[in-house]
Amino acid sequence: MRFSLGKYLLPTYVALTFLFLAIPIAYTFAFSFNDSIKSNIIWRGFTFDNWLDVCNQQEVCDAFANSVIVAVTATFISTVLGTMIAIALVRYRFKFRSATNLLLFLPLATPEVVMGAGLAAQFLDFGWPKGMGTVIIAHTMFTLSFVVVTVKARVATLDPALEEAGRDLYANPLQVFWKITFPLLLPGILAAAMLAFALSFDDFIITQFNSGAVDTFPKFVYTAAARGIPAEANVIGSFVFIVAIAIVLVVQIRSSIKQRKLAK
């Protein structure tokens, strides 16, 4: 029998890749149960204490709360604005439309260091003190482009005849938006919001330039790394990961149920 390269090599390669991707996550998760004292590098025994009393280390919790506040606010603003921009860009022909398109791509292509430093200089120029406000503005700005790109793809697949049918059936423009356009764009808007949230939540570079004394979770972890990251940070990291996986699972299961229903 001939030795088949693909038969063994490909599965091995795939297994190694997954291992490579999963080890840091598994490490983080495992060490969230470590009975650590100060640094969390050596395994000292299993405990639930870190999970049960996360806010034992006050700074970890404060940083996490800041990150959530920034991410939620920036996501909300950029999703609302981005959805409106996306609809305008697909549906209407106006002056500077292609310029707007190009401008929206710039933040995607600009290195974060440049954007972070540029924004910091701007805020200094305006005399705005660095803090939560400036971080939220910066995050809204760079997530906006991602929202527009994601929602635009959804708007492009929306048949304008559906909105015309709504207008024809006695719905005024506002009713057409809320009863037809919005529900049909919702999957795209949700995807955009999740993307914006994830980008904002773990942004470090732009935040570092514009946050002043405010600690966000990534910033805290970075600073803490020098003197040993507390196990509570592992708890929060694992928790966020589990939530993300749970969301993906729920979405997948829901859509497969829907598909099966439609196939019937």
Next chain:
Amino acid sequence: MATDFVARGQDLELVEVRKEFPGFVAVESLDLKIPAGEFFALLGPSGCGKTTTLRMIAGLETPTSGKVLIGGKDVTDQKPHERPVNTVFQNYALFPHMTVLENVAFGLRQRKVDDPLPKATAALEMVELNHLASRRPQQLSGGQQQRVALARALVNRPALLLLDEPLGALDLKLRRQMQLELKDIQSEVGLTFLHVTHDQEEAMDMADTVAVMNHGRIEQMGAPEKLYDRPKTAFVAKFLGQSNLFVGEVTDKSSETISINFRGNKITAPNSRIEKSSGKVAIGVRPEKTEFHESKPAASSTQNVLGPGKITDIRFTGVSNQYQIEIPEIGEITVFAQNVGRSPVVELGAEVWVSWKVEHSFGLADLPTGEEDIE
């Protein structure tokens, strides 16, 4: 149930409606009046302005100038949701995020009509789809979707129902069936129907009145049989069925007929069926009104005779055979012969003469440009 739908169709009037888009004129100053309760078809090739006309009536497009009146009331400045008009869209445009029943109830809910769901159910019963009320539109077949779209529009009892090529996406058999159903529903509910189509058979089959549109203007309007029997322009003669057209200078005029000289042959038409009686005139005849003969027919003042020519093509189309006859110096003539089993047995290349009765000739107001052949 159909009895729920009280006839309250209203008449539609377009007064010098014109629509310009950047770079071209979609609809030239259009005057049109459709009486209440009529089934009216706007027929024309794609790009002739028929869909733009329909969209202006629905309010989805604003006329550059002119007025739209429904039931005598000027609605030109009204938004689509303010007009007593409903549309069956070309691809149905059913809302994919709602059930069939909710789709049908949409207009009723918008207008805050009492009991929207029972009324929507009744409308679905009329199109025989109430058993699919809880399905989503994308679970239905094309024909079913088409009927839901119809129910969704009809349930509002609009003064005017607009149909934008509603049968275009269906296969031939389903199309014929839906044509019959549409016609039945129209006479049942008594609403005014404006049907836009490029299918001449569909228009002639269903409509009380057909308007043939070309290049943004109406070329001719009338009952289908009248349009077919007496086309007034080369475009109508070619678009509505087929025609053999002959162009020549008028040579003889009598009190009953005129004759033209077509490349040395005399072709005669009755004065009652012509639009123009001097200069260059186009005279035509429908292929099914022509016959061919294997020997030269006797000259007669009641017959037009051309020939001899050769049969260059025979096409079997079911109920009739279509013959192409090439006559030297004259060109090609199309003849339809009913397939009744006693037509003369002819073969490709056979030498034949073509004749038709003078009373079947018609004279056009314009001359063919050659452009009409493109459908």
